[in-house]
Structure formats: C-alpha cells, structure tokens
Amino acid sequence: MRRVEHIMGFPVSLRIDDTGVPEGLADEVYTWLREADARFSPFRPDSEVSRLDRGELRPEDVSAGLAEVLAIAERYRVATGGAFDVRPPGRRLDPCAVVKGWAVQRAADLLAGAGVRRFCLNAGGDVVVAGGPWRVGVRHPAHADRVCAVLELTDGAVATSGRYERGDHILDARTGRPSTGLLGVTVVAPTLTEADTVATAAFALGPDGVAWAAGQRGCEVYAVDAGHRVRRTPGVPLAVA
Template sequence: MRRVEHVMGLPVSLRVDDADVPGEAADAVFAWLREADARFSPFRADSEVSRLDRGEVTRISAGLREVLGLCEEYRLATGGAFDARLPGRGLDPCAIVKGWAVQRAAGLLRAAGARRFCLNAGGDVAVGGGPWRVGVRHPEHAGRLCAVLEVTDGAVATSARYERGDHILDGRTGRPATGLLSLTVVAPTLTEADAVATAAFAMGAEGVEWAAARPGCEVFAVDAGRRVRRTPGLPPAAGERTGRTPV
C-alpha cells in the first residue's frame, strides 16, 4: 500500500508492506491528519487553537490539553528557549502538533495490523518493522545526504534552516536560532523526536548535549561551524559529507 497526500501544509507519504492491512487504514490515517490540521493549526481562523488564542474558548479538548501540556514541558526543560507563546505572536503549537499527530496516525496503522510501515511527513518519519534507511539531508546541499540512518521501530525528525530559513526562534531572546545548521533526533516516537529536535535547535549549540541527555534520544547535528556532532548510540550511518571531521 502506498499513498501520498498534501496535509498540514506538507507532503505526507505512507507505505505499508503488509498485504493483509485494509485500505481503510490509510483512509483513517489521512482523515486523522486532516482533522488535526483543522483543529490545531494557528493558520486557520476557525481552529480550536486560534479560537483559544482569541479568548473564544473556555473549555479545551483533551487533545489540545495534551499538546499544550507538552509545549509547557519543553518550555520548562529548555529554560524558555522553546516557547509556543512568543511575545508579539499568537499561540503556535505547530512544533509539537506535527510529530504528535503523525505518531497518533502510526498508532492507527498498528491497530489495523500494520507491522512494517513508513509514514513520512515532510521528511520526519515514523517507522515500524524495519530496518528502514532514513536519509538526513545535507544542510547546505539539497541534492546530497550527510547521513543515512537505519531504524527498525521508532522515529526520526530534523530541524534545520535550509527549507524555511531562520524560522525557529530562541524564546529567551526572541531572535532566530543560528547556532546550528541542522539537528536530527532519533527517538522511540515522533512526538519526542520532533519536539526534541525543534527545542534543541532553538537552544543553539548547547541544545546538542541537552537533546543527547533526553532518555531514548540519539542525535546527529551539524553546527554553524560545519562540525558534525553525534551521539555514540546513533543507528549505523554512512555518507557523512559535511566537509569537516566529526567531533
């Protein structure tokens, strides 16, 4: 089973290698992702997030409560570097929502009997039944990879400046985070991988060690000096081509 749709402002591809998984499982995955986008996007005026930000909601859903709880958890853990409520900006929980929603979608696949699958949301992936080879894009050369990781059951997420420029802000200063070129996290779930990657990137160079200290997380990062930093437990990698010796 293979399927691609544009959801949450990015391409989402699904591959399921189990022949006995019904097509309705894919329908459920993309229906859920569209629902999550409609409910939690700050770019939709009628979403629950937007209505909450305007003070129009007094009781929030369990899903939004969980998302906001994670936002607060990472705000505290990073000393404010990660913050879904930056001064002068509206509530924006997107850094949590994508990984959280895609991980829930992976749960739907498992519930439907999928054992070997890959769900890729704009380059952040949740996989099962591997090994799967997940490429990490070179932060300065779009057509090249700087690593290829083998992941069996888990998730990989990358935060970087190459697609959207300096879009990740350090909540402590309100300025773009520029200490890293890219940071990739391998974790048991995409909820963790995506949130930790974004939070660590917001922290700058110090975020590499912070992310590496998170339980179950492995890190591959390229700092602003083009040095590779990686944790010893990172899955096997090949093709590191950043132009500097790994440190």
C-alpha cells in the same frame, strides 16, 4: 501499498509492506491528519488553536487533544529554560512544533493498532517506521540534493529541525531572536512526538541544544553546527554502506 497526500503544508507518504491490511485503514490515517490540521493549525482562523489564541475559548474548555499538545509544549518550555515556547512573548500561539510529530505519531499508532507490522510514514521528512530495517536519509543542510547521513531503524522515529527550508524561523524564546547556532538537528527517538519536539527545542537552544537533546531519555542526536561541524551521540544508528 503506497499513498501520498499533501497535508499540513507538506507531502505525507505512507508505505505499507504487509499483508491483510484492513480496508479503509489508509483513509482513516489521512482523515485523522486532515482533522488535526483543521483543529490545531494557527493559520486557520476557525481552528481551535486560533479561537483559544483570540480568547474565544477558555483554556479549561479545550479538547483533550489540544490539552495534551499544550502540556507537552509546557514540559519542554520548562526543560529548556524557556528557549522553546509555543507562545513567545508578543507573538501568537503556534503549537506546530509539537502538533506535527504528535499528530503523525497518532496516525502511526492507528496503523500499529490495526495490526500493521511493517510500515513507513513520512511527513515532510519526519519519519515513523515499524518492522524494519528502514533507511532514512538526513538532508545535507547546505545542499538540497544531498544527504549528510543515512540512518537505519527497525522501529522508531526520526525528525530534523533546520534553517534550510524556511530560513531562520525557529526562535530562542528567551531572546525573541532566531536561533542561528546550528544548521540542522536530527533526533532519533521512540516516537515522533519526542523526536520532533526535541529536535525543535534543541535547535532553539543553539549549540547547547545538542548536549541537552542527548540527555533526553531514549534520544540519539546528529547535528551540524554553524561551523559545519558534525556533532553526534555514539548511539546514532548510522547505516553501514
């Protein structure tokens, strides 16, 4: 089964290579992702995140889902010494760096919980797979029509943070300025929650973020710095040509 929908501002594709898939399961996956977008988007004035940001919702009254997202964000804020922060000084609350990976991972958990053994869920290039091997391309940071690496995974997640899609949009919250020391950071981790958040946090840290990400439990890192040098950990699962 293959299906694609545009949610959260990017295409989300689902491929299931399995039999006996429960009827309506794909609908459940996409319904959840649309719900997460409606609840946690800072770009929707009626979302829970926007209401909290405006002070219309007390922190103690947020949903369990948003409380979990904010707790993850706080953990990585502390771990990066404040470089990663979903609410930098003088700016609005924007937990997208956590929400995307967290929401897509929960969608993947729905699939696994329903007994699906082999699937690939791709959300704008950030990927969760099960029952591989699956091959995942890492986009070249300077050439949109090329990949700079191909990874091979059986189970797990891959996420990339970079400057090539949205420019210098990732801030080092310690300075309030865009982080420009890296062109792209790809993280392989057991879950997309970890992969996506660690990739963004590492990018915010700049060149020091590669070693920091490599020190996170279960994470492997493939990065390209501002000098176009590749820096990677030994365990990156590069596919054999």
